Every structure is written in C-alpha cells, then in structure tokens.
Amino acid sequence: MNICTRYKCDTCDTLIDCRIGFSNRDVQPFQFACPECGEQITFTLGLDNLEGATEIKEFEGPFTGENPFVDLHLDFPVSFDSYKQGETAFMRVVSSIGQDSFYHLSSRLDLLNRLGEHHRSLKRLISQYKRGNIKGFEKVIKGLDDLDFIKLKSHKNEDVVAALYSATSVISSPLTIYEHNKELSEEMPKLLFKLYNEHYDNLNEFFDSLLNTGFLKTVHHDTISLYPRLIKLELPLRPALYYDYAEEELGDVPARVSTQSFDTCNDTYKDLAEVYSRQLVLVAGLNNMIHRGDFNLFSDDVRLSKKKGDVIKAFSSLDDYANVDLGKKLTAIDDSFFKFDENAIDNRLRNGIAHYKHDYNEATQIITYSSAKEGLTRDKTVEISFMTFLRKMLLLFREVHSLNHVIKALLYHTILILKKDI
Ligand SMILES: [Zn+2]
Structure with missing residues (x-):
C-alpha cells in the first residue's frame, strides 16, 4: 500500500x-x-x-x-x-526480480524486523559472552526464544561456543548468502586435520602464538561485536538486499535509501574493515602453512625485494605482517585457500573514510571522499552513492562473517584437540 x-x-x-x-x-x-x-x-x-x-x-x-x-x-x-x-x-x-525472489527477499526482511526488535538483547548476548559470564549469556539466550538459537547443553567451553555460533548464524542469516558459509564451515575442520597430520609442530607453534598473545581471543571478540552493530543498521541495510536478486548494475541508476544517513554507518564500516584486516592474519598464517609448512613463511615473490633480493621486513614473519595495511595484506596471500570476494574490499574507500576528509550530500545521497595515498601530492576525489556504500558494507560483513568460520574452527581445535582454554 x-x-x-x-x-x-x-x-x-x-x-x-x-x-x-x-x-x-x-x-x-x-x-x-x-x-x-x-x-x-x-x-x-x-x-x-x-x-x-x-x-x-x-x-x-x-x-x-x-x-x-x-x-x-x-x-x-x-x-x-x-x-x-x-x-x-x-x-x-516484483516485476524486476519475480515472485519467487520477492518472497525470499521478504522472508529475509521479516527476520531482520525480528532481529531489529531484539537489538539490545543481542548486544547483551555478545557482551555477556565476552565477559565470560556464562550464566548471563545463558539467560539472554533463554529470553530470545522466538529466534531459535540453540540452548546451552552445559557450561563446557565447546557447548558455549556452539550456542554462540548458533546465535551469530541466525543473526547474520538475513544479511548473508547461506551456501558460501556452509561450504567453508565444512572445509575448515578438514583443513586443520590435514595440517595436524602434515605439519604437527608448526601448527602447534601457530596456536601457541595465537593463544599466548591473546590474538585469537581479541580478534574473535571484535568479530562477534560487529553482529549486533549490523543489526542496529538494519533499517538502512534493508534496501541493499534487493541487489542480491537484481540483474541491474548498482551505480548506473542512483537509488535512494529512505531512512538514516551515512553518518550512522561510516564508523561501522571502518570497524568492519579493521576487524577484517586482522582476520587476514589468520588466513595468511594458515595459507603459509598449507603451501610451505611454516606459518611465518610468505612466498618468495612476496617476501623478497625485487631489486636486491633481500627479505622485506613487513613480510619476514606473521607478526610483522599483522602491521601491514589492508591492501598489502591481501596481495601477500598467495593462492589463498579462502576465496576472497574482491567486490567486498575497497581499501580506497576505507582509507578515504578513516584518514581523509569526506563529505556527504544528504539531498543526492552522494559520498565524496579523497583517495589520496600516503606520499601522493594531489588528492583524487571519488564519489559513490549511499546505496553503493551500503552494498559494500553488506559485502564486507559477509567476508567478515565467512572468516568467523575460520575463527570458529580454530576455537574448536583449541578446546577439543589441544584441550586448552580460550
Ligand atoms: Zn527546503
């Protein structure tokens, strides 16, 4: 109507x-x-x-x-x-995507409604988990009956993690593409089992470094904190879901978002990019181990300088790699076991929003930002529509969510195989 x-x-x-x-x-x-x-x-x-x-x-x-x-x-x-x-x-x-797609889209929008109504509880669910307050965590889950999260079987680590991942899976489901996640979720345990058999010592060293530094825990906590934040933005994200079904290229036709403006979303985008950048450290370490049996060892093409042939400091270990910026991180992962969605990653946009001046025109819903890189003298101005920005945010969240499956597998390995606390 x-x-x-x-x-x-x-x-x-x-x-x-x-x-x-x-x-x-x-x-x-x-x-x-x-x-x-x-x-x-x-x-x-x-x-x-x-x-x-x-x-x-x-x-x-x-x-x-x-x-x-x-x-x-x-x-x-x-x-x-x-x-x-x-x-x-x-x-x-309806005429553009057809009845079937429309019903599918509607069901996702309905679930977003329900999740949106529970936004505060979802936030509490994550914060109770992060505090290690399992009783509080369990209580929040019990209060969210209509969302079909699985209940805690016990307070054992593996059962708590299972309940947490059931929750993040439901929370993310209207925003993600289910098939892609399922595949990775099944592949990760197999991959770790293979590494366990073939590179036992190096895998243990990898886990030692992740656990002793607290890296796995912090990147996990930061990742799960993003889920309620995305739900908080369900209003502006809703119209971006349409492009999962539509043939039309986004950007050809500027499209309007009927609620909330860019200002409410840009911090979340920055934080998504930040978390994603740290998740890549896990991908790089595993990828190095798969190809060279050593999580610290990047390919020669990456770690040796073209001119002198000596080792570049930033790629001399996984620890050094962690400090490299997002764009360089991506190119350093050779023949990756994790298939990146290149459309999701817009380092220029991330830098433009994080480090440089950007403007938003509310009437035209156009974001203007500078794409200058360090060392360049002249700024280049880039314009994107708010809808394109939301679409990029959605795609980036999907990457972050996919990589959360990598984290899940690492957590289970820690608990069940290494018998260590997380
Ligand atoms: Zn006016």
Missing part, C-alpha cells in the same frame, strides 16, 4: 510531493533531505512526529509534476526520478 502526500519544507517553503510505500514493519521511521535546500525531514509513519516540514492537510492529489517528488520505501531502493502514477517501489521490485 502507498500513500501520497504533500509537505512544505520548513526551511525554504518548497512544496514536496511524497509517495510513501508501506513495509511490513511495526515502526517505520523515514528520513530524506529537502530536494531544494538539503535540510533533513524526518517522520515516523502513524506517529505525529514530523520534523523539518509541515504536511499540507488539504492536499487531495493527484500529483501534477509541478513540485519536486520524493519516493520513499524502507524495504527497497527508490529512484530519484519524477513521479509516475502506479510505478511504485513495490511494483518495480
């Missing part, structure tokens, strides 16, 4: 024609910028909390095209185009 209404911007008096599509959600908070002056206008469907504009109550429609038009829908991307009667976001999505 849709409603059409007319607003008058409180800042510049511009009349704005607005079509609002209903989603299957209890609370529907919208946000958009006045197309004329860029000031923020917000309201929640069904509540009397409109800010930034005044509704013209006597408007009877239909729209005539004389005013700027804003199409809004929480679940789908909407266009910046002019008003066309009947061409609603819902109709466009």
